[in-house]
Amino acid sequence: MSNQDQAEAFALSCKTILLTFILLLVCLGLFACGGGTDNAGGGNTTAPTAITYSTNPAAYTKDIAITENCPTVSGGKATAFTVSPALPAGLSLDPSTGVITGTPITVVAQTSYVVTVKNATGSVSATLSLSIEKAVDLLEKLAIARESMAYGIDLVCILFRTIRLSAGKGMSKRGMKSTEQSAARTTGRSWMHDCSFLRSKTRK
The missing domain is CATH 1.20.5 (Single alpha-helices involved in coiled-coils or other helix-helix interfaces)
Structure with missing residues (x-):
């Protein structure tokens, strides 16, 4: 060859x-x-079995953008998401991913929403609880703090008045000198004056 x-x-x-x-x-x-049995021919033949959200229940504040609320789906791959009833104004659910985003613009009491995830084989639903509260502005926060301070001062004044009365009776019983009693009363009156002054300032 x-x-x-x-x-x-x-x-x-x-x-x-x-x-x-x-x-x-x-x-x-x-x-x-x-x-394969689950994906014969490249299709998705397993239905979703469960859906959960990263935040549930969720409490949001009016006019403040929310952090994305993301779903986790067990079972087959999700192809579509729906919600009923419609989410509060300003919030939306992505029909492809199920992620909830947006900025709520209305106050809503806690309400249950049914989110459904599905594919060609089947579907599954879960309940999501949402509430939207009014934003507390700075002036309202200061007013609340001021009222709390006034309440605390009232308690201190009542307590001090009680102690002062008890101390006055004790001085009389022990026969303290008039100069000592006078000094104690002066101190007590000074404390009461300061107490009244603080109460008047916090009540304005």
Whole structure:
């Protein structure tokens, strides 16, 4: 056999081996695609089994953008999300991902919303509780703090008045000198004056 014949035979052998290898890969690929039970033919044949949200129940504040509330879906891959009834004005649910975003613009008491996730095989629902409260502005916060301070001062004044009365009776019983009693009363009156002054300032 000539060198040319040997070269042609070697090339033919290489082609045969390469074609055999390619055919084997194709067969393996077809087997892998058609052998599954959940995704035969590349489709999604498993229905969603559960859906949960990262924040539930969720409490939001009017006119303040919320942090994305993201769902977690168990089971088959989700293809669509719906919610009923409609979310409060300013909030929206992405029909593809189920993520809730937005800035609420109305005050809403705690309400239950049914979120449904589905695919071609089936669907599952879960209840999401939402509430939207009014934003407390700075002046309102200061008013609340001021009222709390006034209440605390009232308690201190009542307590001090009680102690002062008890101390006055004790001084009389022990027969303290008039100068000592006078000094104690002066101190007591000074404390009462300060107490009244603080009460008047916090009540304005």
